[in-house]
Amino acid sequence: MTLKGRFPGSGSIPTPSHGAVGELYAAALARYEAGDASAAALFDAVLAAYPAHVPARYKLANLHKEAGELDAAEAGYAEVLRRQPAHAEALNNLGAIHQLRGAPAAAETCYREAIASDPALPAPALNLGRLLIDAGRMAEAERVFADAQARSLDAGLFGHLRAAAGGGSGDARAGVANGAARAPESYVRETFDAFAGGFEQRLVGELDYRVPAQLVALARRRVGAAGGLDVLDLGCGTGLVGQSLERPGTLARSLVGIDLSTRMLDEARRKACYTSLQQADIAAWLAGAPGAHFDLVIAADVFIYFGELDAVFADVGRTLRAGGLFAFSVETTEQGRWQLLRSGRYAQSDAYIAELYSRHGLILEERLPVAIRRGVAGALFLLRKR
Ligand SMILES: C[S@@+](CC[C@H](N)C(=O)[O-])C[C@H]1O[C@@H](n2cnc3c(N)ncnc32)[C@H](O)[C@@H]1O
Structure with a gap:
């Protein structure tokens, strides 16, 4: 910094x-x-x-x-x-x-x-x-x-x-960690305001980060030729999801991006592919989001800043239209529900993700194990609202 x-x-x-x-x-x-x-x-x-x-x-x-x-x-x-x-x-x-x-x-x-x-x-x-x-x-x-x-x-x-x-860790049963159940806003802002300028060079150029394009490809396969979706990009960062949606063809008719970091949003604005970019905390924004409004919600490499995801899943379920899709990535752990790692990021277990989607009216369409970035194991999920 x-x-x-x-x-x-x-x-x-x-x-x-x-x-x-x-x-x-x-x-x-x-x-x-x-x-x-x-x-x-x-x-x-x-x-x-x-x-x-x-x-x-x-x-x-x-x-x-x-x-x-x-x-x-x-x-x-x-x-x-x-x-x-x-x-x-x-x-x-x-x-x-x-x-x-x-x-x-x-x-x-x-x-x-x-x-x-x-x-x-x-x-x-x-x-x-x-x-x-x-x-x-x-x-x-x-x-x-x-x-x-x-x-x-x-x-x-x-x-x-x-x-x-100090070793992070989350508790399986209670879902309570040594630290908080999510990264504080100030931590996210500090991290990404400082990192925005070099983010794509580091992640895409050096660490082979391809999650945004992979999530868009998962959704595109399900949607087929149909386009014209209202899309929400949670933690949009520099706008890599927006960039992936545009090519090839138009999957989205509107695209809303939410992020806490001013400088990441500045980078996303330069890409000129979002209908609206808003500076807000994902959980707070979702809590006030309209019901049955979006066809596709994407969260690429963002849940690494949340341990507990119950409220987020509840609100995503509410803001999706019937049949709408939810595509996201997680870093994976086999311990408990979620874990705060030494890296300062969180990981979730498959059992916890399954618990969340069944509780909030979502069905598993696809799970793909991937390297989130070089050397970091994770998974992509595609869920559908009943
Ligand atoms: C690793 S970056 C990924 C950015 C983008 N989704 C991509 O795949 O390139 C994580 C982004 O999530 C944002 N973020 C993390 N926690 C957030 C929160 N609680 N509310 C809003 N944005 C958040 C960060 O500011 C950062 O831009």
């Missing part, structure tokens, strides 16, 4: 807040906060007039990082830290650059220094914990998340990660 929005303190060297430099900086900041890359030229101008302007230097480095200009970003953060050694945001972002470059030890040092500099900042704790999980250092990761909780940082986010790092 790169820290972007905060305005760091100016430390011991005052930065001009008025006069020509102050006005230039205010103009640069307005463009930066609007996501306008032309802010870089204005930050350059601020620094040409006043090289000690740490906030301008820090934000310029962020822009370089976002543009993938890692050398320029690293040099920028190093200069910020030369002038203000305890700048926690710069330490955190420098750590992220080390991690991108495959240097976890250097990244770990930066994250730990960032936490020491500003214990109230969540990002370095999140980054450090995830780095430790990737390295298989679960007990240390758990401690990092527990410490963050003790500092009163986002309880939902760090509680979820702590439960996952």
Whole structure:
């Protein structure tokens, strides 16, 4: 997670807040906060007039990082830290650059220094914990998340990660896990806002992720030549389901996408294949969804953020028309009903899925075992409403 929005303190060297430099900086900041890359030229101008302007230097480095200009970003953060050694945001972002470059030890040092500099900042704790999980250092990761909780940082986010790092697990009978029965909204948003830009490159390009096209193909086989369906895409992400629906022929006459992450929705909007894209929590949105409204509901790689799925299945059953289809993927477990895994994702058992569809008026049409992404076992389900 790169820290972007905060305005760091100016430390011991005052930065001009008025006069020509102050006005230039205010103009640069307005463009930066609007996501306008032309802010870089204005930050350059601020620094040409006043090289000690740490906030301008820090934000310029962020822009370089976002543009993938890692050398320029690293040099920028190093200069910020030369002038203000305890700048926690710069330490955190420098750590992220080390991690991108495959240097976890250097990244770990930066994250730990960032936490020491500003214990109230969540990002370095999140980054450090995830780095430790990737390295298989679960007990240390758990401690990092527990410490963050003790500092009163986002309880939902760090509680979820702590439960996952601590061994996760869900209880078969009660359906109660060490963590919550679903991932908290803040965790989903943090994860996918940070990941949106690289999502397709990583998942499709590197991990051979094909679930959206596979689910659409399952539904298309059942529907046959008929098209003109009203389709709901739960957790639409960057819009890969929308893209798959369009080719070949038109299966959907309307397509509604729901997601929590602003930046994933921005990516989906660019694909221009959704009738409507809405930022909402799936469970909350479904609870208010109209009855008997959709012909096809798809959830591709989304139930990994839910352990308990009873309410979701009840509402999907209600919002489907008679004969409508429900296509989704899960990561699979043989233990109990559902499980919170060390990865922070959930898995469901076949027995639990069967319990859910029979309880909510749905019939199994097809179950296909697949690799959800490289090395991760799962299954695709196609259900039909009676
Ligand atoms: C792994 S991505 C899959 C995206 C897309 N379905 C695909 O197959 O490419 C999971 C998506 O689900 C969204 N998501 C997870 N939990 C959610 C929730 N409770 N409400 C809304 N969106 C959620 C995330 O923001 C993310 O975009």
